[in-house]
Amino acid sequence: MDESGRRFGAAAVAWAAGGAGADAAAAKARELADGVRTVVLVEGDSDRTALEALAGRSGRDLGAEGVAVVPLGGATNIGRFLDVCGPPGLGLPLAGLCDIGEERHFRRHLERVGLGTGLGRAGLEELGFHVCVADLEDELIRALGADGVRQVIEAQGETRPFRTFQGQPAQRERPVEHQLRRFMGTHSGRKALYARALVEHLPPERVPRPLERLLTHV
Template sequence: MSDTQTVVLVEGDSDKSAIEALAERHGRNLAAEGISLVAMGGATNIGTYVGRFGPHGRDLRLAGLCDVGEEGDYRRALERAGLGSDLSQSDLEALGFFVCVADLEDELIRALGTDTVERVVDAEGDLSSFRTLQMQPAWRGRTTHDQLRRFMGSGSGRKIRYAGPLVAALDPDRVPRPLEMLLAHL
């Protein structure tokens, strides 16, 4: 991290993997550009990382990606660091922090469509596991979108494993806004 000029703070490894995959698709080497992606192990750790890398720490340029449910944690941490007050979502974006509607998996499923996501799941050899989830009483009758979101969140490491293949399946014109905006900001 000695050559790092910008730190991108993300909740977990799946977010980091998705950003890396999208950057690679655009022919970018973020590390060579002085950009480090940091998976914080959960959004509640944002204050620690803003303290470590922000104005009161290493004073590096910050950016990030979060789920809508964690937007408040990000907002408060940035305000405590002196990066604004009463920050709106537009203010967060001006600072380089972008919010996913529900979470990154939701954004990717919406951008790809459920048929395409099912094809990716099939290509990864998990279609029968997905069909099993669909047959469970709690998930029968739910939308395929909701079922896929649950499927991505269940199973050890599934979010991380699918981040790259889902990003690879994206049409260049259908990249989810938070990912597109983050990469453009960097």
């Protein structure tokens, strides 16, 4: 994988964070921006992992194509990254992915930087921003089905930890789909691990619409 997109993303993250290193990060991001065709803004590392894994299944290398997938570290940071990468900053073409609960943050800041007015879901999609219902894990679980996800968990050697999790008082009466979704967020790095593993097990015809449409856009 071409690492220029990752280097650009790291510089953009440091620039957006502000602080003592922001000026140097801004200079680095500007230097690397010439190799960036599109910036895809996503909420976290699991979203980036899923997109890159799904693209790889089609023989695409997003980094080599000049597509930089940049995790925001939380949807509420979208404004800072639009200021860095969008019209107020580098003026690069943008796309993105968010959870339905965070859609309002994306819509408000896209409008603030002049990328639309009165944006609805269709308007967001025209810009290249797509919404997961309810989030990436939910999309992948529904696409693969509970039994399919349990097979992936077994392949990862985590059937016993998952059963222990299911036995917790707060989880016992919840639907298995909810248990699966919550389980993926219990340890640091587990969301990204399962984002890749679930994508690798998805039949091509069952790729979630937000992921499919986003990759088609970029």
